[in-house]
Amino acid sequence: MNLIKTFFLLILCTCTLFITACGKAENTSTSDSSKKEESIKTKEKLNVKITLNKKIKDNKKILISGKSNLPKETKINIYLDAPNSDQSELAKGIVKEGGMFDYQFSNEEGEDFDGGKYIAYVETLPENLQTDHVKEIFGEDGANLAGSNVSGENGRVATAEINFKIKNSSKVKQKSKKDNAAEVTKKKDKELSTLKSEAEYEIESIVEDNYKTASIEKIEINQDMSTDQDNKLIALVYLSFDFKNSAQTSYNMVEMFSDDLASKIGTDNNTINQIAVFWKVPYIDEDEILAKFSYERSGEQMIITDKVSSLR
Known part of the structure; x- marks a missing residue:
């Protein structure tokens, strides 16, 4: 009888240990799963941090530098504004390795900057104008961007600004009618410069994202006078078709790419009235432009106005 009691006692202990171990395994599994889900959610958001610094060199140059956790190749605009002056400038930049970026502003002919208060302002371009790598991190319309440096609901962007003064400058004079006219012109030039920058980025993105056998030589954006x-x-786009093929096939490809680029620009950017696409085909001729396609706006579309090629 004692042997039987001992036997049942051993069985009972074994079952208790087994149930306890199963419970711990289940809890561990659930905990690991929760941690994994939490990790994934954390990776979905980029809590943007941007710090700006300035360095003034003899009142002739202003170096704006920044440190951030933005991904490499993030495209940015850098503005320099003097609220008490008609001085205002825009430059485009790109984030380097380690989230660093910088730009040096200087006046024409080496003139001094006027004394007074200045604001340097940095803003990331919208997600749709970024490279594929940056788009993936930003999320659609910048939905993955978070933190105090981020603003906007549809089309979220990251921004930062720094305020500073420049000393030992000439006193501010009363603005005459001529000064006011110059200020209006300056603001219009700034607006036009911004539109040119955005148009160039948009064309770059279309080419890089869609035409893998082509590369960009240069892009010129001019005002339509x-x-x-x-x-x-007016956009002048110089491209190179880099995939080795026959002359006729090359022509067919560059014509198709040009038509597609003009169509996308016609729909996406209503500031561009005309676009001309010039093509080099290096394996046929390294130096000469072998094809040109011209388009002009008609409503929300671009229509072909001229095509010239020596490939056919």
Whole structure:
């Protein structure tokens, strides 16, 4: 009888240990799963941090530098504003390795900057104008961006600013009518410069994202002087078709790419009135432009106005 009692006692202890071990395993599994889910959620958001610094060199140059946790190749605009002056400038930049970026502002002909208060302002370009790598991190319309440096609901961007003064400058004079006219012109130039920058980024993005056998030689954005409408542009896009093929096939490809680029620009950017696409084909001729396609706006579309090529 004692042997039987001992036997049942051993069985009972074994079952208790087994149930306890199962419970711990289940809890551990649940905990690990929760931690994994929490980790994934954390990676979905980028809590943006941007710190700006300035360095003034003899009142002739202003170096704006920044440190951030933005991904490499993030495209940014850097503004320099003097609230008490008509001085205002815009530059485009790109984030380097380690989240660093910088730009040096200087006046024409080496003139001094006027004394007074200045603001340097940095803003990331919208997600749709970034490279594929940055787009993935930013999320659609910048939905993955978070933190005090981020603003906007649809089309979220990260910003930062720094305020500073420049000393030992000439006193501010009363503005004459001529000064006011100059200020208006300066503001218009700034607005036009911004539109040019955005148009260039947009064309770059379309080419890099869609035409893998092509590369960009250069892009020129000019004001359209043939119209009395403000802020209308002409885009001159110089591309290279880098995939070795016959002349006829090369022509067919560059014509298709040009038509597609013009169509996308016509829909996405209503500031561009005309676009001309120039093509080099290095394996046929390294130096000469072998094809040109010209388009002009008609409503929300671009229509072909001219095509010239020596490839056919």
